[in-house]
Amino acid sequence: MIMSPLIQTFVLHFGEMGSRWGINRTVGQIYALLFVSERPLNADEMADALGFSRSNISMGLKELMSWRLVKLQHLPGDRREYFSAPEDIWAIFRTLAEERRKREIDPTLSMLRDALMAKPATDAEKHAQARLKEMHDLIELTTDWFSDVQKLDSKTLAQLMKMGGKVTKLLEIKDRLLLGLGGKGPEEQETNG
Amino acid sequence: MIMSPLIQTFVLHFGEMGSRWGINRTVGQIYALLFVSERPLNADEMADALGFSRSNISMGLKELMSWRLVKLQHLPGDRREYFSAPEDIWAIFRTLAEERRKREIDPTLSMLRDALMAKPATDAEKHAQARLKEMHDLIELTTDWFSDVQKLDSKTLAQLMKMGGKVTKLLEIKDRLLLGLGGKGPEEQETNG
DNA sequence: CTGAATTTTCAGTAATTCTTGAAACATCTT
DNA sequence: AAGATGTTTCAAGAATTACTGAAAATTCAG
CATH class of the missing domain: 1.10.10.10 (Winged helix-like DNA-binding domain superfamily/Winged helix DNA-binding domain)
Known part of the structure; x- marks a missing residue:
């Protein structure tokens, strides 16, 4: 060929x-x-x-x-x-992410958790553990989030991504709603840009 | 040491x-x-x-x-x-992402764009180009989104991530708002769970 | 079961990448 | 400017990883 x-x-x-x-x-x-x-x-x-x-x-x-x-x-x-190869490129992307998680992220998280269990003997260890905790939390947060988002259907996912940083606008709206619907109305519509 | x-x-x-x-x-x-x-x-x-x-x-x-x-x-x-190493682990994460983008994603996108410019000579090429377009769009979408989100401050970012798949709830609210504020009121508050 | 077609394994070789010590280079002190 | 201290470069050797051909294993048709 x-x-x-x-x-x-x-x-x-x-x-x-x-x-x-x-x-x-x-x-x-x-x-x-x-x-x-x-x-x-x-x-x-x-x-x-x-x-x-x-x-x-x-x-x-x-x-x-x-x-x-x-x-x-x-x-x-x-x-x-x-x-x-699968037709759906999003499916490929997901599979890749899942496998990578299983092979690399999970063992890393597990190693970090183990390290965090140990009682720190010195100041250096205390500091190291604090850093490892930061890393653990960051990895856990991003991968949990990722696996959540991954479950969305491709259309929703794409919609969400197209919004980019503008999701924050939604957060603002949400906060406003939770505060008892004070504040402004739907003039926030450029959110959809 | x-x-x-x-x-x-x-x-x-x-x-x-x-x-x-x-x-x-x-x-x-x-x-x-x-x-x-x-x-x-x-x-x-x-x-x-x-x-x-x-x-x-x-x-x-x-x-x-x-x-x-x-x-x-x-x-x-x-x-x-x-x-x-920088104190802020999010900053490390961002830098890593930016550099990786610059070194790997951008050249790939550029290669894909070039490939898409060519006039397809055969059916095989036509199909290949359609696939490359899918890949190009996926990469562009995810990286643009990522770079948008990256610009958020760490707090907002963490807030967003903690919501996980629940961001869709926000999308629903948005859609409702855009449809002219018909529909339901703030009883959707479990969005914050 | 036999044998042809196809796929996998594996040990050896090839290619790549990593690591080092020595030398070159740079910077400071006097 | 000379010497001391510290850093980088680089060619060569070491280690790792990739690739191959031949042989073994598997699968299937008759």
């Missing part, structure tokens, strides 16, 4: 980026290729297109499967395994 | 995590050490505590400075350079 220059550029860039994020180049390229492909691909096609050995592709796919980032399917009358 | 077991565990874990995120172990450990330290440290102290060579520390610090993650200062009557 021959990749058009357009696709090739993307695949190469993505592989490069992957390697900056602790994902190996092969895996990044495989995923990029699957992501833009209009149909599922089998391992030989990928090996051919990317110029990697068959076994390298096999390992890359194994990795991607452990991340739940690829779907495996069979084509009628063909024994080979065909792979594809 | 001798690290207590508590600090050592943290430093080691952080170095390990770093290496999963494309940050080398030394750099991760240096930062962890600075993060929990109650006072600024000089390069020799770090080399000693972590068991790395002086030159390795020097390179690590250079890297951390390029990320704007450490502050350099001088102590009165001491010619050596002392380093520390």
Whole structure:
């Protein structure tokens, strides 16, 4: 299979980026290729297109499967395994986030909690624990929030994001409501910009 | 300088995590050490505590400075350079996000935009471009949103995050307001839960 | 069951990235 | 300006990670 220059550029860039994020180049390229492909691909096609050995592709796919980032399917009358990336890019994003959480965030939080249980023996330890507490709380806050937000459907999520910093406007409105509906009316409508 | 077991565990874990995120172990450990330290440290102290060579520390610090993650200062009557991590952990988080954006997100967006300019020659390219557009939009949306939210002060940000998925409640209220203030009154107050 | 097709494993090699000591460089003190 | 102190650079060696081909394992058709 021959990749058009357009696709090739993307695949190469993505592989490069992957390697900056602790994902190996092969895996990044495989995923990029699957992501833009209009149909599922089998391992030989990928090996051919990317110029990697068959076994390298096999390992890359194994990795991607452990991340739940690829779907495996069979084509009628063909024994080979065909792979594809999910249609919904938000779903990809979520899966990535979930897996990363499970693999990296959770163990880190657990380590921090353990460290916080110990009785500080010195001033240095007391200070260190205070810092670890800050880190723990920040991580917990951001990931809990993230997992909450993640549960929203794509449409709501997009709507929310499009508002950007303007969510604060909503917070102000909320506060005003809670204060007993004093204050101003709906002239706050540019909130929707 | 001798690290207590508590600090050592943290430093080691952080170095390990770093290496999963494309940050080398030394750099991760240096930062962890600075993060929990109650006072600024000089390069020799770090080399000693972590068991790395002086030159390795020097390179690590250079890297951390390029990320704007450490502050350099001088102590009165001491010619050596002392380093520390910012007090405010949110500030650290923001800096990290900004730098990562500058280095990785922006170039990726630019590559995607370029790819989208090309006239698709084949069906495969047409499909690929549609996918790249999805990716471009997702990245742009999330990063724009992130940079907006990033500008909020820490307190507002924390407030927002503590709400988690409940922000949708705010959206509902907003929609109701925009629909001309029909609908219900302030009995929606559990929004604050 | 047999054998063809396909996939996975794995040990060895290749490539990359990390780490170091030595030398160069810089800055201060006298 | 010389010497002391401190920092950076860099080439080479060490360690890690990626990649491959060959062999083993699996799957399926007949």
